[in-house]
Amino acid sequence: MQMTSLSLHFCAVGVANCTSSRLDILLVFARGFPAVGKMMCKSVKALFLLILLCGSLATACAVRAARVVADRTAKLPHAVLVVHGGAGVEKGLTVRQQEEYRQVLSAALLRGYAVFKRSGSSLAMVEAAVRYLEDSPLFNAGRGAVLTRDGKIELDAAIMDGRGRAAGAVAGVTVVKNPISLAMAVMRRSPHVMLIGEGANQFGREQGVEIVDQKYFWTQTRQNELDKMLEQEKLNKQSNRSGFAAHKYGTVGAVALDGSGNLAAGTSTGGLTGKRWGRVGDSAIIGSGTYADNKSCAVSCTGQGEWFIRFTAAADVAARYRWQKVPLRDAADTVIHKVLGSGHGEGGLIALDRHGVFAMPFNTAGMFRGYICADGKPHTFVYDK
Ligand code: ASP
Secondary structure, three states, rough: OOOOOEEEEEEEOOOOOOOOOHHOOOOHHHHHHHHHOOOOOOHHHHHHHHHHHHHHHHHHHHHHHHHHHHHHHHHHHOOOOEEEEEOOOOOOOOHHHHHHHHHHHHHHHHHHHHHHHHOOOOHHHHHHOOOHHHOOOOOOOOOOOOOOOOOOEEEEEEEEOOOOEEEEEEEEEOOOOOHHHHHHHHHHHHOOEEEHHHHHHHHHHHHHEEEEOOOHHHHHHHHHHHHHHHHHHHHHOOOOOHHHHHHHOOEEEEEOOOOOOOOOEEEEEEEOOOOOOOOOOOOEOOOOOOOEEEOEEEEEEOOOOHHHHHHHHHHHHHHHHOOOOOOOOHHHHHHHHHHHHHHHEEEEEEEEEEEOEEEEEEEOOOOOOOOOOOOOEEEEEEOOO
């Protein structure tokens, strides 16, 4: 197993205080008022007072509106968004092939950042970036997801809000275009954390999320991968073991920090090629593939889900960081290289803390990944830096 990682990054944070002073404006009026008063009769004075009052109220409203915008702007430097597109990168992708993936990652980062500018929310940023990646056929999530053993598509996703452990997850959904948004709906509009299968589809219909035909998700590339895997199985006579070792992990995920110091994490996947029996991976399991807590960090994982579940990988990173008080890089590296490595678990993760520090370790040949912070420029990677 190749031990590679691009582990620690830091997005500088700083707060510009951009609020203006309503008091200055009132003082200008107050200074002028006595001189005017002497020249006017009582009724004119009353009228003037009324105008002054209305003017002050209007000014106060305008200043308040400006302050809301200014506050949001002031918080922008804090925003950090990190994404991944799976740790199953094959060795030897050409620069052109890499560029194709990197362009989509960049666009997802820019989409997330644009949504943040409008909403100021880490959750919205995560949802927007993951949705963008779900819509791309390049990654194993939403359109372009891998096929189950009988050629179907079953999608898993989860989202978590670092503010108070609110979380939503869906597994085995078959007709929802953007499972991350369904997970968001579960979190916000149901009393539950996780919905599966037809029940999750049904909830999606009731919530008005976009429903599509299974054909929408299908791509020839994924069909070829399944055919190859089944062929390989016949040759190896390992029909019950479904070729996990040769799997290309293409799950997508995002972690984000907003100007209020709130963390969020989201992950979405088609799972593993040739999966069956209603298999669910780590992505949809809170604490295994997805986790966010403002007191520690936000984490999204990719790789051989069974190992991430066995080791509750995402929660382990958070616990090490919080309780052992080790740097985020060490916590993330330990889980990927030592904990998972000890069980031959392949994959990677992205993790972000509330200071804007993030880590992106992986123990595979590469991991599609990137980040965007204060300068608003996306940075993307496939192999080592
Ligand atoms: N972790 C995902 C799963 O096991 C697969 C992936 O990352 O591609 O379902």
